[in-house]
Amino acid sequence: MKNPPQDFLPVHGGQLRLIAARYGVPVEQLVDFSANINPAGPPVSALAALNRALADPATLAAYPDLELAELKKTLAETSKILSENIAVANGFVPLLEATLRSFRIARCLLPVPSFSEYRRTLANEGVEVVPYCLSQENGFSYALDSLLQAVLEEGCDAILLANPQNPSGVLCEAERMQRFIEMAAEHRIKVLIDEAFMDYVPAESLTQAAVEQENLIVFHSVTKFFAIPGLRVAYAVSSTSTIEDLNRRLAPWPVTTLASSAVCAALQDDAYAEETRRKNSLRRTWLEQELARLKIITYPSSTNFLLLRFAKEMDAPLIWERMLVEHQIVLRSCTNFEGLAAGHLRAAVRSEADNERLVDGLKRVLAR
Known part of the structure; x- marks a missing residue:
């Protein structure tokens, strides 16, 4: 599988329709880890x-x-x-x-x-x-x-x-x-x-x-x-x-x-805000620990997303594409972040089930 062309990769997260059309994947099947939106949905x-x-x-x-x-x-x-x-x-x-x-x-x-x-x-x-x-x-x-x-x-x-x-x-x-x-x-x-x-x-x-x-x-x-x-x-x-x-x-x-x-x-809606912070903290901590087990480095985030750094021998754009094609998971390509070295992808912190799916997908892709 060839790396996705650099001029195709979306410059923003959340561009599911563009990605679905490019890869022939039904948009409703995609799980979006590229946009840092509260997984709880609107209050x-x-x-x-x-x-x-x-x-x-x-x-x-x-x-x-x-x-x-x-x-x-x-x-x-x-x-x-x-x-x-x-x-x-x-x-x-x-x-x-x-x-x-x-x-x-x-x-x-x-x-x-x-x-x-x-x-x-x-x-x-x-x-x-x-x-x-x-x-x-x-x-x-x-x-x-x-x-x-x-x-x-x-x-x-x-x-x-x-x-x-x-x-x-x-x-x-x-x-x-x-x-x-x-x-x-x-x-x-x-x-x-x-x-x-x-x-x-x-x-x-x-x-x-x-x-x-x-x-x-x-x-x-x-x-x-x-x-x-x-x-x-x-x-x-x-x-x-x-x-x-x-x-x-x-x-x-x-x-x-x-x-x-x-x-x-x-x-x-104070209750919504407090519950969002509580759940996000727990989910982010779990995700950091699971990614560390896969030898994926993350940075100490205070938000609802994590920046992932892969080993030098790993091809991040290829990982991005395989996660999409094989597991219908859309990560954030980081190729357009000026000053960021190759080998990075970004992932939102989503629900427990989605986070487990992300970890499982990465485990399978990295094992190949």
Whole structure:
């Protein structure tokens, strides 16, 4: 079996229809470990909110609230900040685009490996990107003193970080990150932090700090943790003046009434959130242990995904394809993660049954 062509491999997770068409596999037979979506599915509370909204014809006949007042109020209450410190959009990218224009960023340090949309968005906005390779030996953790030194030496006016880091899932503790932000502020360096997976370790979030730090903006994705990515909702938190400027740069009506209703309900479902964190921790620990028995290295993730490193003699793209064709399991190809050495694949943490199926499939593929 030949390796899948590099120009075919999806640049994002969750592209099951594309993969099914390419390999002639019924899409309903595929088990998706490539997208880091909560395996519990959407909260019942969110589904109920959607049903109530659809029962009222006015939901679809009227424009959404231009100010998104109820959504911002709910986000503010759950984040323990004020609505005036929140900007909302239909995904992370529009918020990052608006931030780059608002901060007038010209040159940005980008630690890699990282989510491919970071570089793409920076480049599309005319920002010069300076990649900084993280150490695989240190598990892709942030050496903050070295990062600040690199920012200054390279003449950057900003740095874009993910915390927890993607694709490794490694967390940088809030206390360490706070010191870095304060040092960056002394040099007028803007710090942009994507906390897309911080819902799994909310105590380490810098959301509240972003309100006070003029050089800091924090981004959040609502939809991954609550398993509603089809609704496309993200938000940014920063100082009042920064958020005012961001809101002027965002397109009107960025979020639908249906999405707003579902997210408001999901955010207030504390039982769902607590159970998600509990189960994810147990499942991730089990999966780490089972993968270790197969001699597959993983990194210390704080999220709902694991970055897998295979031995040098193993062909990761071929493993990816065999898992798909022979076991109908879709892993995340990591070939488009800049700065990530060959031999890596990423796997979401799913249900117990799915995780067992993943381990069994890998065991069979590696034994050949």
